[in-house]
Structures are given as structure tokens and as C-alpha cells.
Amino acid sequence: MSEALEWVRWEALDLAIGCWEARHSLFIHFALYGAILACLGIVASPLGDRGRIRVLVAASIASLALLGSPGMAAAALAYALALYVVVEHVPGRAGTALGWLLIGALAAYPALLPETALVGNAEDMREFWAFATNVWWLRCIAYLVDRRSRGIPRRPLREYLLATLFFPTFVNGPIETTEQLAAHRRKGPAVDGWDELRAYLARLPGMALRFAFGATKVLLATFYLGQSNETIFATGGTSVGHVRLWLWAVELYASFYVIFSGWTDVAVALGRLVGYEVQENFDAPWRARSVAEFWRRWHISFGVWLRNYVYIPLGGNRRHTVRNVLATFLASGLWHVWGALKVLGFEAYPPAAWSGFVVWGLMNGGAVVAARWWSEAEGVEPVRALVRERLPALVRDRANQAMAFGFVAIAWIPFFLPPWVGFDACWRILQRMLYLA
Numbered sequence: 141m142s143e144a145l146e147w148v149r150w151e152a153l154d155l156a157i158g159c160w161e162a163r164h165s166l167f168i169h170f171a172l173y174g175a176i177l178a179c180l181g182i183v184a185s186p187l188g189d190r191g192r193i194r195v196l197v198a199a200s201i202a203s204l205a206l207l208g209s210p211g212m213a214a215a216a217l218a219y220a221l222a223l224y225v226v227v228e229h230v231p232g233r234a235g236t237a238l239g240w241l242l243i244g245a246l247a248a249y250p251a252l253l254p255e256t257a258l259v260g261n262a263e264d265m266r267e268f269w270a271f272a273t274n275v276w277w278l279r280c281i282a283y284l285v286d287r288r289s290r291g292i293p294r295r296p297l298r299e300y301l302l303a304t305l306f307f308p309t310f311v312n313g314p315i316e317t318t319e320q321l322a323a324h325r326r327k328g329p330a331v332d333g334w335d336e337l338r339a340y341l342a343r344l345p346g347m348a349l350r351f352a353f354g355a356t357k358v359l360l361a362t363f364y365l366g367q368s369n370e371t372i373f374a375t376g377g378t379s380v381g382h383v384r385l386w387l388w389a390v391e392l393y394a395s396f397y398v399i400f401s402g403w404t405d406v407a408v409a410l411g412r413l414v415g416y417e418v419q420e421n422f423d424a425p426w427r428a429r430s431v432a433e434f435w436r437r438w439h440i441s442f443g444v445w446l447r448n449y450v451y452i453p454l455g456g457n458r459r460h461t462v463r464n465v466l467a468t469f470l471a472s473g474l475w476h477v478w479g480a481l482k483v484l485g486f487e488a489y490p491p492a493a494w495s496g497f498v499v500w501g502l503m504n505g506g507a508v509v510a511a512r513w514w515s516e517a518e519g520v521e522p523v524r525a526l527v528r529e530r531l532p533a534l535v536r537d538r539a540n541q542a543m544a545f546g547f548v549a550i551a552w553i554p555f556f557l558p559p560w561v562g563f564d565a566c567w568r569i570l571q572r573m574l575y576l577a
Contacts, residue, residue, distance in 0.1 A: 181414035203307035270482035308410035314441035354405025365395035376568030473501025496557035
């Protein structure tokens, strides 16, 4: 018993030290400043709807200054205003062309800005702007397409700026367009009566609990999961046994889910505090019975964006479905490549290192296409009928869940491949997992 207590004591001490050392991390700054700014948003409730939105816009700009730098916050505001002016006030094809030129400039900003511009308050400034612009870019594309191609009515400037720069979701999502955020506005903290106030106060403990739960998830996963990743990749999996290698693949999946969903928990809690029911990003992805269902449960806001702005414009389910699915997942992989490039630069992340994200995207796209063929192809109907006849529905569901989980776990391996490790390491790891090496 004394040895167990001693182990617990040392683990608690190690965790406390880790939390103290992590106080300067991007996540801690995001959560801390977000909580303070959310409180300012609550205080601004008596100002009415317009006044409250203006305060939240100011808080979002302040968040950029706190997390990044005042200069970059000013640049972000100037860019957002320029895009709004072009989309709303430059008519015809000229406005559309200028809008896409601005979209391209945001995509190319690492090459356009001098290295000295990417400095600021955060120790990991490049990581901050990489995350933030990955989300921001998608919002800007959605705004341009919605207004110019789909004729969605114009929103007031204050609503556009709030959706574009909304501090709870600016760094790491969920990805919400101007229309989505406007649709998610709720009563509270600005209320019209005592009943609405009581309803908001009744929800406050749940918001606070979710905020704390999300922060705890991120910290614990950072400290205790994924500690062997670099060693396993560098050795092609030979540094651990076969069983441990399978557990490591599951750990990759689990660590990414816990960290990413923890960010989402904090973002959703902050959004609700200031009166916006930000959409969820995860819905128990481990319950998915196919890879397609997994992508309806994982990073939901990104999946919705890809469906609305890539898959459907390509033709969706109407024509060339296989091509559209593969192109959509390839776009997802390249979007992640772009994020890594902004952190590492071309020298540390050359084109040869992009294969991990690209293969990951095509693996998932291929699995979705294969599953669709299996469920729709007439030639395999006798086989499907035999499976339905011989296996109970519960057994089929559990088997499908296990296969989907296993495939997704393996697909994360190339996703997390470090850029300084050759892609052949993934193949050697897979061989060891299959007891072929």
C-alpha cells in the first residue's frame, strides 16, 4: 500500500510540474484568454443585440492581439474588411476575381510575409497562425461562394466580422460560416425576461464543467499519450513488440481524439457562454460502422464544409461519384499539408514529405468508395444476402464497428508520419503489425 501511495504521489507531482510548464502553451493561453473575454461578453449583455455583437467583435480582435500580436490582429481585421468590401461592393466578375485573389493571398501568406512578421506574444506563433488561418481560410471561401455564387442575402458587417473572427472558434474550430453562426445565436446571456435568465443560469454549470473537462483532456493526453511516436516511426516499429505496436496505433487514434475534442469542448463552452450554440465537432466516432459514417462523426464541421463547398459543387452523388469522393478526400489531405507547411516551412517540409497526408486522404476516400460499392453493387447481392442470413444484426454491427475502427486507426499512421522520416517507415510498421517482419 505504501508503494502505491508513493507512486500516486510522484505521479501527481509530475502532473503538477507538467501543468506548470505548460502554462505558456498555445492551448492554455487560448483557454485562459477565452474565458476572460467570454466574461466581458457576458458583461456586455445589457447593451442589446447590436452592442453585444460589437463587443464580441472587439473581444475577438483582442484575442488575436493577445494570442498573436497587435500587428497581426490589425492585419487580420484589415484583411476581413477588404474581403467584405470586395464581395459586397465590387460588382460583377471583377469583384469575384478580386475576392478569389484575396483568398489566394491568404493561402500564400507564409511566402508573402517576411519571417520577422510571424513573431508575437505566443512562443509557438507559427503554430497559432497555422491553425487559425486553416480555419479562417475555409470561412472566407464559404463567405465568397455563398454571396457570389449562391445569392445568400448579405449580413451586416458586424455579423460578418463576428463569424469571421469569433474568438472561441478562431484558432482550431469548429468551422462555422457566417450563416451557421447567425443561425446558432441563442437567448443568453442577453435575455428579455427572468425566465430566460433563469434558463441561462441553469446552463452555466454545464458550460463551466465542459470547459474544465476539455482543458483536462488536452493536458492529460499531452502528458501521457503519444510519448513513443517518434521512436516508433524512426525505427519502423522495431523498437516495440507486435502487440504493443497494435496498441500504439489505437493510442494514435485515442490521443488525437482526446486532444482535438478537448479543444472543441473549450470552444463550444466559450461559445455558449456568450450566447452561441456552436456546432459539435465529434459524435462518438468509435461507434461508426463504416469509414463513411466515421467521417460523419469525426471533425463534423470540416466534413460539412467539404460536402457543401467541394463534394456537391463537383457533382456530389449526381455524377462521377467515385471521382468526387476521392477528390474531396484529396482536398482534405492537401489542406492538412498546407497547415504543416505554415508551421515547418518548405525546407523542413519538402514535397517528398507530403505523402503521409495525401496517402491518408486517399486511403479514407478509397475506403468510402469501396464501402459504397459493397452496399450498392448488384453483383455482390448474393454475398450480402448470405451475410444477412447467417449473422445476426448485432454481430454484423459489432464486426463493422471493429473493422471501421481498425482501418481508421491504421490510416492515422501515415497522417502522423514525421516529415524527417521516410514514408517507407509506414510500410515497415504495417508489416510488423501483420507479423510479416
